[in-house]
Amino acid sequence: xxxxxxxxxxxxxxxxxxxxxxxxxxxxVPAAYGALCRSLDGLPVAIVVDGACRVLRASEGSHExxxxxxxxxxxxxxxxxxxxxxMLEARRSLLEMVLADEFSLVGKIQDLVRLEEGMFAFVHxxxxxxxxxxxxxxxxxxTSARPASRGRHEHAR
Amino acid sequence: MTQSTDMDGLICRAIELGDYVxxxxxxxxxxxxxxxxxxxxxxxxxxxAIVNFNVGDPCSDVAAAAQLTCAVRTASWEGSIEQFDxxxxxxxxxxxxxxxxxSYVRFEGDHYRLHVxxxxxxxxxxxxxxxxxxxxxxxxxxxxxxxxxxxFLVPRLLAFGQITVDxxxxxxNGAPAYHDHNWGxxxxxxxxxxxxxxxHGQGLGSPWSFAFDRLSNRGRTVDFERGLLCWKGxxxxxxxxxxxxxxxxxxxxxxxxxxxxxxxxxxxRPAVPADVPARxxxxxxHGNDVVEFEFEAQNLCxxxxxxxxxxxxxxxxxxxxxxxxxxxxxxxxVQMDGHAMFEFLGD
Numbered sequence: 345x346x347x348x349x350x351x352x353x354x355x356x357x358x359x360x361x362x363x364x365x366x367x368x369x370x371x372x373v374p375a376a377y378g379a380l381c382r383s384l385d386g387l388p389v390a391i392v393v394d395g396a397c398r399v400l401r402a403s404e405g406s407h408e409x410x411x412x413x414x415x416x417x418x419x420x421x422x423x424x425x426x427x428x429x430x431m432l433e434a435r436r437s438l439l440e441m442v443l444a445d446e447f448s449l450v451g452k453i454q455d456l457v458r459l460e461e462g463m464f465a466f467v468h469x470x471x472x473x474x475x476x477x478x479x480x481x482x483x484x485x486x487t488s489a490r491p492a493s494r495g496r497h498e499h500a501r
Numbered sequence: 502m503t504q505s506t507d508m509d510g511l512i513c514r515a516i517e518l519g520d521y522v523x524x525x526x527x528x529x530x531x532x533x534x535x536x537x538x539x540x541x542x543x544x545x546x547x548x549x550a551i552v553n554f555n556v557g558d559p560c561s562d563v564a565a566a567a568q569l570t571c572a573v574r575t576a577s578w579e580g581s582i583e584q585f586d587x588x589x590x591x592x593x594x595x596x597x598x599x600x601x602x603x604s605y606v607r608f609e610g611d612h613y614r615l616h617v618x619x620x621x622x623x624x625x626x627x628x629x630x631x632x633x634x635x636x637x638x639x640x641x642x643x644x645x646x647x648x649x650x651x652x653f654l655v656p657r658l659l660a661f662g663q664i665t666v667d668x669x670x671x672x673x674n675g676a677p678a679y680h681d682h683n684w685g686x687x688x689x690x691x692x693x694x695x696x697x698x699x700x701h702g703q704g705l706g707s708p709w710s711f712a713f714d715r716l717s718n719r720g721r722t723v724d725f726e727r728g729l730l731c732w733k734g735x736x737x738x739x740x741x742x743x744x745x746x747x748x749x750x751x752x753x754x755x756x757x758x759x760x761x762x763x764x765x766x767x768x769x770r771p772a773v774p775a776d777v778p779a780r781x782x783x784x785x786x787h788g789n790d791v792v793e794f795e796f797e798a799q800n801l802c803x804x805x806x807x808x809x810x811x812x813x814x815x816x817x818x819x820x821x822x823x824x825x826x827x828x829x830x831x832x833x834x835v836q837m838d839g840h841a842m843f844e845f846l847g848d
Binding site for chain 2: 467471477480481
């Protein structure tokens with residue numbers, strides 16, 4: 345079970361960005377947040393960035409980030425901060441990064457398709473949110489501030 | 502006073518009368534949100550520049566009051582889309598100026614003054630653009646059953662100034678440029694698409710300029726509107742519309758470099774764009790007047806615009822390249838080789 349006292353902000357600014365962006369998305373663009381949660385409903389995703397790992401679990405209208413890896417993980421995404429920044433600044437394509445072993449996705453094809461749908465819902469929503477634009481700018485510049493610790497976030501749709 | 506000076510005065514007067522900020526502070530029930538933007542572009546073998554001041558809907562509940570798009574191609578593309586809060590925006594109806602943060606455009610009697618300084622990219626553009634041809638205005642371009650767009654255009658300007666990208670400055674000394682101003686009520690993602698473009702002859706010795714538009718349904722299977730307007734020097738010389746104008750595309754552009762804005766949305770698009778033709782042909786004929794153009798696409802920048810009513814995206818492909826225009830208009834033989842920029846709107 346997720347540890348309720350755990351803060352996803354510990355140690356890696358990508359998870360700071362991601363958690364804040366999900367929270368902003370739920371408020372600013374609920375349609376995108378709903379689409380994201382539906383795509384990932386029942387699909388635990390392990391996200392590993394520069395060795396730090398979090399598990400994203402989503403269900404209808406809510407999500408949570410947890411620290412633990414369990415046998416239920418169905419998709420594992422492994423990459424680095426540099427690669428994420430290059431992707432967000434469109435310096436290289438996702439395909440180039442995969443071919444260079446800098447962005448790894450492991451899972452069944454149908455689960456990877458669902459992850460892509462969820463990721464695209466997030467990106468389309470992020471493009472409609474001023475707050476996420478600010479979070480993205482801070483992340484890219486490496487100036488993400490540490491937010492108040494919260495381990496679990498749920499959002500009414 | 503010379504005839505040319507008279508005409509220069511008329512051109513500037515037409516701009517004063519037509520190119521002012523609209524931005525109405527009322528809503529029309531059940532229509533798409535209000536849109537308004539001032540668009541400038543230049544294209545040549547070594548430089549493309551696209552600047553768009555979008556002042557948006559003052560009645561919208563969206564936090565962003567306006568946005569600035571700027572893309573410049575020298576050795577490669579650079580650019581960004583930046584959002585502005587209401588306090589950073591000055592766009593007063595009736596005025597000939599828009600300010601977004603430190604960036605602004607204004608008409609100063611006989612030229613446009615354009616200054617762009619991006620907040621998050623090292624890109625500064627400082628230009629004076631002098632209009633060389635009589636503007637034209639197209640009203641009530643239908644984009645749906647109850648939505649429409651208005652289009653004011655200055656087909657040919659001469660630009661002077663500097664563009665600095667990442668500390669490297671490009672001098673702009675008499676480069677041909679284009680400007681238009683669009684406004685109206687519609688929603689992005691509606692059942693419409695367009696191809697729009699302009700072309701100039703190479704250098705001041707070539708008098709010909711043209712503007713082109715083709716408005717279609719989303720699938721591009723039915724055209725609502727086609728138009729080709731030709732200028733000779735300062736004068737509008739000929740307008741072809743509807744069935745007088747035939748259009749064809751061939752191939753698929755494979756650009757050497759591609760910029761997509763906002764950059765983060767690139768991940769949602771295929772690495773290689775598949776919907777921009779390598780060549781565009783047009784033939785306009787009415788009576789004894791006939792003109793043909795062929796556009797060879799070379800460079801591509803794509804602007805990804807979120808839809809108003811769903812999570813989809815409209816892709817606006819800004820394509821620069823070479824153009825050839827030939828034909829006969831009355832007693833004038835038309836022969837032009839130069840540069841052009843076309844815009845393809847699709848999914």
